[in-house]
Amino acid sequence: MTLSHDVDGPADAPAVVLLHSSVCDRRMWEPQWQPLLAAGFRVVRPDFRTCGGSPAAEAPYSDHEDVRELLDHLGIRRAAFVGSSYGGRVALTLAALHPDRVGALALLCPGRPGHVPGAELREFGAAEDALLDAGDLVGAAEFNARYWLGPEAGPDTHRFVRDMQLANFRSEPSPTGDHELPEPAVDLAAVTAPVLAVGGAHDVADFRRIPAELPSLVRGAAHLELPWAGHLPSLERPEEITRLLLPFLLETVLPEH
Numbered sequence: 001m002t003l004s005h006d007v008d009g010p011a012d013a014p015a016v017v018l019l020h021s022s023v024c025d026r027r028m029w030e031p032q033w034q035p036l037l038a039a040g041f042r043v044v045r046p047d048f049r050t051c052g053g054s055p056a057a058e059a060p061y062s063d064h065e066d067v068r069e070l071l072d073h074l075g076i077r078r079a080a081f082v083g084s085s086y087g088g089r090v091a092l093t094l095a096a097l098h099p100d101r102v103g104a105l106a107l108l109c110p111g112r113p114g115h116v117p118g119a120e121l122r123e124f125g126a127a128e129d130a131l132l133d134a135g136d137l138v139g140a141a142e143f144n145a146r147y148w149l150g151p152e153a154g155p156d157t158h159r160f161v162r163d164m165q166l167a168n169f170r171s172e173p174s175p176t177g178d179h180e181l182p183e184p185a186v187d188l189a190a191v192t193a194p195v196l197a198v199g200g201a202h203d204v205a206d207f208r209r210i211p212a213e214l215p216s217l218v219r220g221a222a223h224l225e226l227p228w229a230g231h232l233p234s235l236e237r238p239e240e241i242t243r244l245l246l247p248f249l250l251e252t253v254l255p256e257h
Contacts, residue, residue, distance in 0.1 A: 002049075002054065002055070002057075002061075002066055002069070002070075003046040003047060003048070003049075003054050003066050003067070003069075003070050004026075004046070004047045004052055004053030004054045004055075005026070005044060005045060005046035005047065005070060006026065006033075006043075006044070006045045007042065007043070007044045007045075007074060008033065008037050008042070008043050009037050009040075009041055009042035009043055010042060011042065011075065013040055013041055013042040014040070014041055014042065014079075014080070014103075014253045015041065015042045015043075015044060015071075015074075015076045015078075015079035015080070016036055016041045016042070016043055016044070016079065016080045016081070016082060016249060016253070017044045017045075017046070017067065017071070017079045017080070017081050017082070017091075018032065018033065018036075018043065018044070018045045018081075018082050018083075018087075019046070019048075019067070019081060019082065019083040019084065019086075019087030019088070019090055019091055020045075020047070020048070020051065020052075020084055020086075020087050021084040021085035021086055021087055021148075021231075021232060022048070022051070022085065022086035022087075022168070023085070023144050023145075023148055023161060023164065023165050023168075023232070024051075024084070024161060024164045024165070024168075024232070024235075025047050025048075025051040025052030025053075025164050025167070025168065026045040026046060026047045026051075026052050027052065027160075027164060028084065028161075028164065028232070028234065028235060029045050029082075029234070031234065031235070031238030031239070031241075031242065032082070032234060032238065032241065032242050032245065033045060035242050035246065036242075036245070036246070036249070039246055039249075039250065041080075041249070041253070042076075044070070044071075044074065044076070044079070046066075046067065046070055048063050048066070048086075048087075048090075049061065049063070049066070049180075050168060050171040050173065051168050051171065052164075052167075056171070056173050057178075057179040057180065058179065059179055060179045060180075060181050061179055061180060061181065062180065062181045062183075062184075063090045063180075064090050064093040064094040064097065067090060067094055068094060068098060068101065071101065077101070078100065078101055078102070078103050079101065079102065079103060080102075080103045080104040080105070080106070080193075080249055080252065080253045081094070081095070081102060081104070081105050081106070082106045082107075082108070082245060082249075083105070083106070083107050083108065083110055084108045084109065084110075084232065084234060085108070085109055085110065085111055085148075085207070085231060085232070086111050087110075088105075088107040088108065088109070088110020088111055088112075089110060089111030089112060089113055089115075091105055091107065091110070092105065092107070092110065092111075092112060092113055092186075092188065092191065093113045093183070093184070093186055095190075095191045095192075095193055096113070096186035096187060096188055096190045096191050097184065097186060097190075099190055099191060099192045099193065102191070102192075102193045103193055103252065103253055104193050104194050104195075104196075104248070104249060104252040104253050105191070105193050105194070105195045105196070106195075106196045106198070106245055106248055106249065107195065107196065107197045107198060107211060107214070108198050108232075108233055108234055108241070109198065109199060109200055109203055109207045109210075109211065109229070109231045109232070109233065110197065110207075110210055110211060110214075111207075111210065112188075112210045112213075112214075113183055113184075113186045113188075114183070114185065114186065115206065115210060117206060118205055118206050118209075120204050120205050120206065121204060121205075121206045124147060124204070127143065128140055128143060128144065131143060132169070137166060137169045137170060138166060140165075140169060141162045141163075141165040141166035141169060142162055144161070144162070144165045145158045145159075145161040145162040145165065146158070147231075148161070148230060148231040148232055149161060149230050149231070149232055149235070149236060150200055150202040150203070150228065150229050150230020150231065150232075150233070150236050151202060151228070151230070152228050152229070152230070152236040152237050153230065153232070153235065153236045157235050157236065160235070161232065161235065188214075188217040188218050189217065189218070189219070191218045191219075193252075194220060194221075194248075194252045195214060195218050195220070195221035195222065196221075196222050196224065196248050197210075197211035197212075197214040197215070197221055197222065197223045197224070198211060198223075198224050198225070198226060198229075198233065198244070199211040199212060199223070199224070199225040199226070199229075200225070200226050200228075200229030200230050200231060200233055201225055201226065201227045201228070201229060202228070202229060202230040203229065203230055203231045204231070207231055208225070211223055211224075211225070212225070224244075
């Protein structure tokens, strides 16, 4: 199997897949996975390509198909997904293309397939690119930690996010280049799973707007904005996010299992 991952819990328990932000790796879910396991779920935590323990691609790939293949490898026909930022974008893509595989979606400051970045996000990208082009990987990682974490995050959380991002920046690319396929066009109206779309009041405009708009794009989706949160609320107030996730997952996943 391509993706490095952790899986915990009995094979016959309802599965929850935790998809990390591109700033992080699967370690970002350390505060959540054990409470989910204790609540009766089988918990799967993969790393996307070149993040954490997952290697670069040597052939054409897409992150959502990597995740689907991981589910097949683990014998999981249907799962709930918790996605942070880019992980939310991947989860939404999978839910639109393979709705039978997705039982519920809890999306924390998610990206959205097909979203065109606004001015603020483009400015961030240009500043990050300037640091990377200058070879300042440490500075780029520090910049990401400062930019994406909200005011509730303490120094330990900043160091943790910085170190995960720095490791991603240092991950060796494939010697034959980037093989990621173009993102497919998806119709979010095809999503049939219950959706909880969470935004943060201290996040950038794009990532406040995406969860706020999802109820107009996905039937039955619910939107919640957290007044204290930046872009990575599961790391900023981990216990509060766990308390938010558990009732949603227990109410939507266990009844159908």
